[in-house]
Amino acid sequence: MNDTMASDPRIEWMHRQRTAGRILLLLLAAVTILGSCAPLSTPANEETDSEPVAAYYLKADEINRMNTMILSRAQTVSPPGEYLLGEGDLLQISVFEAEELDSKVRVSSRGLINLPLIETVAVKGLTAIQAEEKIEALYRASYIKNPHVTIFVEEHISQRITLVGQFKIPGTYDYPSKQRLLDVIALGGGMNEKAGQLVQVRRSRSVSGQPDTFMIDLDQLITQGNTQLNIEINGGDVVFIPEAGVFFVDGSVRRPGAYAIKHHTVVQEAIVEAGGFETWAKKDAIKLLRVFENGERKVIDLDLSLSDVREMAINDRDILVVEESGAAGFMKGFGVSFLGTGFSYYGR
Structure with a gap:
């Protein structure tokens, strides 16, 4: 009986299958154990997508020092009469000699208000004091011998600024009076621990012949004391402090x-990241604005036909500007001023 079972080919086949299954299970277990013990590693030819941004961060004591200097130089309180009235502002107007002429009005989209007796008055772009004097003159001309008018701005709608990026307290703020760059950085609580040393200010209202965007180096303004960089901020402006470890590309990209x-990152890759050249770009007219070890920012002309220029490494706070061809240069749609360098760029 036993000899018959041993010689049965079906039993032998089942025995071989069980044995193979046990071996396979043992191999899988061994692979699992070895895999869990092996250290995690990255292939030698595989590079991380980007450097740790923390390598570019300022030290905590450096940030604290700069914030202390910002707060010490900031003018956090300005005369209320400096606020420029604009559309949407809600005004409480009082006439001391005639209370029946008191009124609460909102500035229209055209910058006008309607008052008793004198009807329409244009106040957009005036300070509260200037508007008071204008209304007094209108009442004096026909109705009141020596009027005294006061204006209280109940709602500041037209004059707000937006602080974005690496502020301690970013956001949109009422802007009741004109202030300067250091003042509004202080308004946003100063710089946080990730802040870079470059600030971009974008104007909301274009003025003919003047740039729409300003680039300011905080190191030159705060540490080196170049007060010319402490520009005036207008209502509607956007102030942007980027994170450390960034570069800017502007112009015809x-x-x-x-x-x-x-x-x-090299120069050629920087242009590609910015979407490449526009059709009107002057590819042999590229400016690199770079900060050197002594803190001075210089303008360098680049020629991309040279391989060593294309492979030039990009540094923190570098600014690349691609200029326009001669024909396109007649169309001046925007302007960027790089304060402290003497270089400005106007383009489409």
């Missing part, structure tokens, strides 16, 4: 803006 430095 498809996507101008701020970009993080990768593991080894």
Whole structure:
């Protein structure tokens, strides 16, 4: 009986299958154990997408020192009469000699208000004091011998500023009076621990012949004391402090803006990140604005036909500007001023 079972080919086949199954299970267990014990590693030829941004951060004591200097120089309180009236502002107007003429009015989209007796008055762009004097003159001309008018701005709608990026307290703020760059940085609580040393100020209202965007180096303004960089901020402006470890590309590229430095970003890659050249770009007229070890920012002309220029490494706070061809240069749609360098760029 036993000899018959041993010689049965079906039983032998089942025995071989069980044995193979046990071996396979043992191999899988061994692979699992070895895999869990092996250290995690990255292939030698595989680089991380970007350097740790923390490598570009200022030290905590340096940030604290700069914030202390900002707060010490900031003028956090300005005369209320400096506020420029604009559309949407709600005004409480009082006439001391005739209370029946008191009124609460909102500035229209055209910058006008309607008052008793004198009807329409244009106040947009005037300070509260200037508007008071104008209304007094109108009442004096026909109705009141020596009127005294006061204006209280109940709602500041037209004059707000937006602080974005690496502020301690970013956001949109009422802007009741004109202040300067250091004042509004203090308004946003100062710089946080990730802040870079470059600030971009974008104007909301274009003025013919003047730039729409300003680039300011905080190191030159705060540490070196270049007060000319402490520009006046207007209502509606956007103030942007980028994170450390970024570069800017502007001018005749498809996507101008701020970009993080990768593991080894070079000039050619920076242009590609910004979407490449516009059709009207002057490819042999590229400016590099770079901060050197002595803190001075210089303008360098680049020629991309040279391989060593294309492979030039990008540094923190670098600014690349691609100029326009001669024909396109007649169309001046925007302007960027790089304060402290003497260089401004006007383009479409």
